[in-house]
Amino acid sequence: MVVRPSGPPSVHEGRGEQSPTLDERGEPQRPPALEHGVLCPRAELAGLPVARSAAGSLALSRGGRLDAAIRFGRGMGVALAILFFWSGAFVLAWLVVPYVYLRERDRLRRRRRMQRVVAAAWRWFHRQLDRTTLYRVVYEGLSEHDGEAPAVLVANHPSLLDVTAIISRMPSTCCVVKSSLMTSPLVGRLLRSLGHVSAGDGSLMSGAAVLDGVHDRLREGFPVLVFPEGTRSPMGGMHPFRRGAFEIAQRAGVPVVPLFLRCEPPALGKGTPVWRHPRRCPTLTVHVGGPLDTNGPEPRGLCKNVERSFRGRLGLVAAATATSAHSSAAERPGETVK
Amino acid sequence: MNESLHASVKQSVKLLIVESLMLEDVAPEQIVDDAPLFGEGLGLDSIDALELAIAIDKRFGVKIEAEDERNREIFRSVASLTAHIAANKTRG
Numbered sequence: 040m041v042v043r044p045s046g047p048p049s050v051h052e053g054r055g056e057q058s059p060t061l062d063e064r065g066e067p068q069r070p071p072a073l074e075h076g077v078l079c080p081r082a083e084l085a086g087l088p089v090a091r092s093a094a095g096s097l098a099l100s101r102g103g104r105l106d107a108a109i110r111f112g113r114g115m116g117v118a119l120a121i122l123f124f125w126s127g128a129f130v131l132a133w134l135v136v137p138y139v140y141l142r143e144r145d146r147l148r149r150r151r152r153m154q155r156v157v158a159a160a161w162r163w164f165h166r167q168l169d170r171t172t173l174y175r176v177v178y179e180g181l182s183e184h185d186g187e188a189p190a191v192l193v194a195n196h197p198s199l200l201d202v203t204a205i206i207s208r209m210p211s212t213c214c215v216v217k218s219s220l221m222t223s224p225l226v227g228r229l230l231r232s233l234g235h236v237s238a239g240d241g242s243l244m245s246g247a248a249v250l251d252g253v254h255d256r257l258r259e260g261f262p263v264l265v266f267p268e269g270t271r272s273p274m275g276g277m278h279p280f281r282r283g284a285f286e287i288a289q290r291a292g293v294p295v296v297p298l299f300l301r302c303e304p305p306a307l308g309k310g311t312p313v314w315r316h317p318r319r320c321p322t323l324t325v326h327v328g329g330p331l332d333t334n335g336p337e338p339r340g341l342c343k344n345v346e347r348s349f350r351g352r353l354g355l356v357a358a359a360t361a362t363s364a365h366s367s368a369a370e371r372p373g374e375t376v377k
Numbered sequence: 378m379n380e381s382l383h384a385s386v387k388q389s390v391k392l393l394i395v396e397s398l399m400l401e402d403v404a405p406e407q408i409v410d411d412a413p414l415f416g417e418g419l420g421l422d423s424i425d426a427l428e429l430a431i432a433i434d435k436r437f438g439v440k441i442e443a444e445d446e447r448n449r450e451i452f453r454s455v456a457s458l459t460a461h462i463a464a465n466k467t468r469g
Contacts, residue, residue, distance in 0.1 A: 242443075242444075242446070242448060242449070243415075243423060243426050243448040243449050243452055244423075244426060244427065244430065244441065244442075244443035244444075244445075244448055245423075245443065246423040246424060246426070246427055247427050247443055248443070250424075250427075281422060281423075282422065282424065283423070283424055286424055
């Protein structure tokens with residue numbers, strides 16, 4: 040078994056050209072050397088179960104027990120990471136937020152300070168996930184000053200860690216967040232201190248408050264991240280976009296910046312149990328598109344066009360499970376607006 | 378309820394929907410009284426609802442509160458919207 044030497048992130052370049060074939064579980068099949076050598080280069084260093092996954096493919100002849108053990112180990116790893124994530128959020132919410140509130144009087148400076156702390160925390164968290172080959176993020180087209188000027192960032196939402204991945208690199212980003220999280224006793228105060236906007240309770244007129252909230256953030260100079268699908272994307276596809284994000288961008292006179300997200304192999308998606316974490320290291324590619332002028336086009340048309348460009352760019356993945364996208368559209372919760 | 382008042386409100390509601398929401402491919406007389414406004418039927422969304430609420434306030438002086446739990450019922454169709462406006466209108 041050839042295991043390529045571990046390398047810096049440059050090994051990730053050009054992966055976009057590969058078009059994996061899908062097996063019946065919907066997981067792409069690749070040559071083992073590529074799987075474990077290129078995508079999880081640091082597995083052996085980390086000394087984690089996955090480090091033996093190259094041997095694991097040999098063990099298939101022995102009934103796949105090693106394989107099952109590796110999968111179990113990775114599932115446990117993710118469960119631990121999630122536990123750690125929430126504990127960290129809890130500490131931030133109940134120790135760091137009060138501390139910063141005492142130290143800093145000005146509301147906006149307080150928010151900026153919280154944002155820096157939290158972005159550093161998520162960066163650290165993602166570094167650990169990267170080290171343990173549980174989850175990896177690659178950024179494309181991200182320049183130094185992205186995420187500083189007010190803009191509406193729109194993204195598809197393939198996995199649970201999209202937001203932390205984006206905020207790691209664009210710390211001042213405010214998001215439209217599910218209302219149940221915003222009012223949660225555990226992390227609600229953290230999210231509110233960061234300037235996130237509640238998505239409302241889904242009642243017919245609750246959209247007005249969301250529009251106002253996002254408009255305030257933009258006027259204060261923060262970029263705002265919106266998932267126009269309103270929830271996480273269905274496996275391999277996308278819900279239709281709602282036009283609220285584009286409407287606000289136009290009203291506030293700021294550009295729309297598309298963030299094309301792609302998680303390969305799919306992980307931490309909607310309705311996927313945590314213990315089914317893929318054996319190969321999931322890599323989230325965040326591609327920052329060029330800003331779109333919102334001055335001219337009518338928001339409804341702009342929304343349609345942007346949705347089309349998302350479907351086009353993510354086409355490889357979308358085509359594979361187009362049917363599941365349809366079937367799960369009906370299950371979409373009504374808790375978010377637009 | 379006065380029949381002719383009802384009919385005239387219904388006409389203006391349909392006109393309002395088409396005009397304030399700038400629906401290009403729908404004529405006022407094409408809107409069916411009982412067809413749902415949101416989702417299926419006309420396919421309006423939550424931002425349309427906001428704009429429609431503002432337009433209704435301007436035209437008829439009927440305020441529609443954000444927290445009102447009856448909103449979904451009121452905005453179900455042209456017929457339900459007409460009934461609500463006819464019962465509460467202060468002008469138009």
